[in-house]
Amino acid sequence: MDMHSVSIIGVGRIGGALAIALSRRGFVIDTLFHRDDSTVNRVRSLLPSTTEFAILSADANPIESDIVIIATADPDIEVVAESLAGILTPGRVVLHTSGSLSSDVLRSLSAAGHSTGSMHPLISISDAVTGSENFQGAYFCIEGNEPAVSVAHSIAEELGGHTFSIPSDRKTLYHAAAVTACGHVVALIDVAIEMLSKCGIEKQHAQEILRPLIGSTISNLESLAPQKALTGSFARLDASAVERHVSAIKSEMSPDVLDVYLLLGERSLELAASNDPDPEKLKRLRDLISIAKRNAG
Template identity: 35%
Template structure:
């Protein structure tokens, strides 16, 4: 008989994981807790676990073998307060925060629960899409061995590739944010620059798709520094300053972003095995952007 799983805060992440496990009958989805009953009912409909209880009153919660706390990170303390009266020795409680460790659940560990944190490197913006895209996602884990012994096979069953995280989770999560969350504003800035050049967003997306996919593949094969192309990689002072000036004349905020990115790109270009002539050009560019 599968272990019972209850979810405290059945948002996009919680719904997605629960449905993936429910589809494979890996866990018995027992309880869903949300702030409103309508949200909870919608979550249950998405998951498809018709027998799961929908609760919006934490006092009505009952015991469960495993608890997923998938509230915002700032609400972990409230979740522990709500669960403290039903946690039994040997129960498993975990969260999926990328920045916070399992120690956020220490209050429940003190009552005999085994705790863990498992963070999938995956965007859950659209749960319906995540159902087909989750497989292959890497999941950073840490916590009690007893909790991990039960949870890691569950994530692997739905296609997760689990790896231990032992360093600073804030730095780990910052790395993820830079690569994922900061890409969206960079693309938005690119759209703005294209629009200023008279190119609409639909065409801009068509132009960007092969550039982005090709760049990612080059980075995978060669590493970030060696994958660099374009005017900074060539040390083309006149070309870069002309672009910067064109942005300054049309959109000062884009020009500021261009300058910041050019500064980091120049530093990266200097890490390559360049000729003395190219390094001299890059140092000249670096002086302009870091002055």
């Protein structure tokens, strides 16, 4: 890869993590643009002294880095792009890291002759320093024009990751899938923790108890399709157990917990149905879920 100098706008979790990881892999981090000093102290200590830290403004010095990465919050990306249009030297590659926005949000830079794209690492980053270690083996969703996509692919490869591309108009649906697999899973586990707390188990201990179960499920999904990885009462089409679950949840939990259980139960039945199940058992469980949903409504 011939392009090795990078400037990053936004030094939060993702921007800071990329700065640290790219620096470790030989990229020259020219400038990190940030809003206030308090957000960059930990990142600053892990970067070469040659890296500059600055506030992005209309009178900022021209940016000559080969690659510019916008790692701000989604609502700020378009405004930042418009600000950059006046201070980028010609022919830069500009990438943003949003999961839900496509490269179309960089249209002002594209119109100015720069190559534009997006590069979203499909991992959970809760801290810039620890997150810098998480790119190895991660998948990056990339899209944009050909030069930008090529650069994004090279960056991901240098970080030890993999890439896949989607049409720009599917970016939001892609991000909804990512939120479902990450954020919603956390919310779902919180529901399970709440259930266990009703059994007299302290919430922190409940989380510890569930961790091996969650880990074994993820392990199963590493080698099996969802319909084969499904275990438990719905995989066995155990209507009696499910009926008891519904009764216990109605008795002990709030209505929204039952809604979650029934909705995911329906999806679990769809998975179970692909495993050539006993038709009578499948029908009985479907009827049970349908009746429970009507009663809950």
